[in-house]
């Protein structure tokens with residue numbers, strides 16, 4: 001049995017909407033200056049349900065009266081002649097109206113009747129009336145729904161939150177959505193790197209540039225009202241979609257961007273340490289507690305103004321060396337997170353930008369300790385190490401490994417003497433001589449360092465790049481000085497001044513070619529090549545998470561290189577483990593010293 005609306009349905013509806021419109025006119029404030037500037041707003045009914053209980057009245061067809069921002073239209077939706085098979089067919093009824101850019105919400109009224117043609121029992125059936133509001137800041141549709149009984153009296157009156165459909169007593173209804181054109185705000189950090197432009201695809205610009213502020217925390221405000229959700233961060237590209245037409249007003253929108261990076265529940269907090277609490281002289285403070293207590297993230301504000309384009313570029317102003325250290329470090333770490341490198345939800349990493357290692361012998365250098373990363377000021381006269389993106393990414397690699405696999409321990413970098421010059425670091429002057437790309441190192445140390453170099457390479461090169469570039473930041477000892485390079489003669493060879501670009505993937509076999517007779521030791525260079533190649537997308541390749549699983553399989557004992565390669569068999573399928581071990585020989589990190 002169906003309800004039966006009176007015969008004069010249509011005239012009554014128009015009388016009713018006149019009343020509604022008078023009310024709406026009072027609700028919507030349209031200031032005169034913005035009135036000329038409008039944007040399209042689309043309300044789309046994309047589904048209808050006509051599978052309800054109207055069994056006796058023949059064909060079914062919804063008669064839908066929609067008012068969007070006060071503009072009304074009555075439409076008869078596609079009908080259905082076989083009540084047993086009417087179901088919920090899709091529809092695509094678009095109601096497009098221009099709305100002033102100053103408007104923050106759009107009133108939408110939906111009134112649905114079921115047409116009976118010929119009238120069944122005296123008139124059409126009044127199903128529901130929904131009085132909704134689309135919030136253009138959130139994209140949510142909220143509002144009141146009234147459904148009617150067969151005698152025309154009210155069945156239910158309910159309030160809907162974030163709704164996408166309305167349905168009446170007999171199951172008839174519609175589903176809908178709104179389409180706005182979001183404003184995309186893409187923000188940046190100012191950066192300047194000296195180890196750029198060697199063929200790597202990530203942040204390749206040399207000197208001052210703008211780097212995407214990937215994963216930076218942001219708060220977007222219009223005046224004092226906040227348009228973003230709590231804990232909002234930019235996406236991998238450094239962008240934020242704002243679903244609002246709300247005009248910025250004379251003050252524009254304010255984007256507050258903070259050097260606290262958030263990705264998937266993990267946090268990387270990039271901080272500036274007050275000068276009196278840094279490791280480097282004159283303060284020589286190595287107290288971590290004091291560093292935390294006397295440091296803070298950097299927040300910069302910038303005004304953004306929507307214009308003709310749907311994308312706005314934001315260029316927050318950062319001034320002063322300390323703040324620039326933070327901005328550059330945040331740019332590099334954001335790039336590493338963008339590369340998809342694993343950092344588990346719930347993890348927190350701290351980056352002390354512009355502060356050297358908390359160790360007396362390394363007070364101006366960069367290093368990592370557990371989940372803490374120091375980006376040092378460098379030796380006096382050299383560019384701060386935050387200008388060396390491969391250094392920052394390298395230290396972040398140490399942190400990623402330490403957070404995921406505390407068992408990846410090292411021996412503390414004992415300097416191994418008595419080796420050929422090209423297998424030691426005596427030529428290094430720009431940073432410490434404890435280890436370098438070409439030096440033979442103990443197994444735990446060398447795997448940690450090779451892994452960190454690999455992470456730096458992954459940060460700035462796509463895995464699909466056939467010729468990935470690694471840019472080294474200490475001197476590299478070579479037999480002949482390459483054209484265009486700056487070199488210093490050293491014991492018959494040449495110490496090439498950094499930055500030194502080289503292939504991350506091509507097997508250097510540095511130990512096997514240069515450092516005979518030391519099969520238990522290896523070089524960072526060879527381990528970097530190994531890690532790069534075993535993680536490339538290919539049959540039996542391994543993920544970075546699986547590399548961490550091998551690290552953890554060591555337990556508290558540092559495994560020799562052969563034993564480490566063999567541990568793969570305990571944490572991954574045999575075919576992968578075999579490929580892992582074979583690669584150990586191929587890249588010169590096992591005890592196999594042959595040059596192939």
Ligand SMILES: [Zn+2]
Pocket residue numbers: 394395398448449452
């Ligand atoms: Zn390192």
